[in-house]
Amino acid sequence: MSEEKKVMTLQEQLRADLIEMYLAGDITAAETAQSMEVSLRQCRRLVSRYRESGRDGVVNLRRGKPGNYQLKEELKTQAVKLIRTRCRGMSPTGAWRLLNAGFGLSISKETVRKLMMAEKTWVAHPGKIP
Template structure:
């Protein structure tokens, strides 16, 4: 008994095989097959000829299991990984890709760098990272119990004044901004009579 040859096809290739087989058997007109597959009638006839000559294997992509023509050669890949390990081990793929070009003259795509770093264990894709656990910041019991301070460096006054840091003070009970200022002034006064029910106080730095 002759052995059975196993052929691996994608779903797209399997659907194409069924349509081309129907054309070869005379059950489907070539122009209808062309409409169904989004091809021309000439391409359909070519596929029918390939099916009759080589069988189902003739409709399978010849590029499968073969390295891409644009594949990075192993010597360049080893050099890229060596540079990244020595100098950019804590960089992300995008920044590492930029540094490879700017500092070493190596023009490698970002996705290639990402794959090399992932395979070498230098980068973990976001979908594979464990979820971050944030400590819940509960609402405080009374006003003034906790004031959160945040700063943002920017040229807030455009060209009319030097760049400065905007400071914002947020009360963690009411979650309202109770005061804001910029760092150009040495002392500021917080008007909190209405918020805290006591006289205003000064904060200096």
């Protein structure tokens, strides 16, 4: 069996460098996330994965597998309308439950969270990165 050596892509190397700068205290978590073009939550996960690797091996620092499902425009319009009227002041999980159980819309929690953030009916509260 031949063992293939994994090589980091340029994007992964840049992300690793940004994480190193963050861990050294040179930049903040928000700056790290913004530079990597990911959310603070995704940045936390990447930092955690980087720490677990021990910094000696190649770590998959990609954002993840791209989704192949696109929300249909009519479903999105209906969900946004309900979020604006019925889900104001609710958390994304509560809104997701209402949309799925109360109105029969089959949408993921993450999609509801993104729609609520886009409509400014919910603001993510940035937490501390460990």
